[in-house]
Amino acid sequence: QRKAPLILSTWNHGVPANATALETLKSGGSILDAVEKGVMTTELDLENLSVGLQGLPDREGIVTLDASIMKGNGECGSVAFLRQVRHPISVARKVMEDTPHVMLAGEGARQFAIAQGFPLEKEELSPGAKRAYEEWKKTSQYKPIINIENHDTIGMIGIGEDGKMAGSCTTSGLAYKMHGRVGDSPIIGAGLYVDDEVGAATATGLGETIIRICGSFLIVELMRQGRSPQEACEEAVRRLVAKSSNSKEIQAGFLAINKDGEMGAFAVQPGFNYAQGDMSSNELIDSKSYFN
């Protein structure tokens, strides 16, 4: 248990993302601003091949982005299957704030982004993604490699000094997915869920397995029933493993935080890590896992 504000986010890139989020809070931003600005850092990170326009493409060679954002009062917004926009998280926030809807997808999401003044980027693969895609095309086989190329989504959850919570999640999704495939990240309750009365959760990993168990919503509901964030993450992973025939070959991980500032993390496989930040520290922690 730690004193708010607290920010948790997935993987190595969580450290610089948390740093931006904490800076945002320090300069007077809200927890919602913090989780938006935090993951925007990752959306710009050219090293990251799973978030933003530099991410790995689908099997047609096209990068399509998924993102969601949520406040602890239930307001939320998301975009799915969005092309050519550098900051899908900010489009998701606009969906939340400026439309009566929760989710926009594909061409409609792109048109909305244009209307909101987001610049469209040229549709061309980053050098890293292009190299990887050319290599993949030699066999065109989709074989997920745990923790490496397919699992770098950023999910971020946080609690502000005033106890208000928010979360964000943004990804280019699974590498070489079918064109049109949407993962868990833009689906409220799967990749992200936040409720000020209880806590928040976010997910990373093979989206199909996370959607099947409504992973993030499940964790928040387990916490509502009295489980700690750690117990709730472990129960969600157990449920996910039980529902996946190939659980030995997949990776999925969850982060959770409750309104008292307790935190939890758990993954299917070893190798999942996350960044935990507050006003005095921001450190990378290795998650425990179901398999060893």
Ligand code: SD4
């Ligand atoms: C998805 N959950 O689209 C995302 C992928 C991911 O790290 O987490 N990658 O299924």
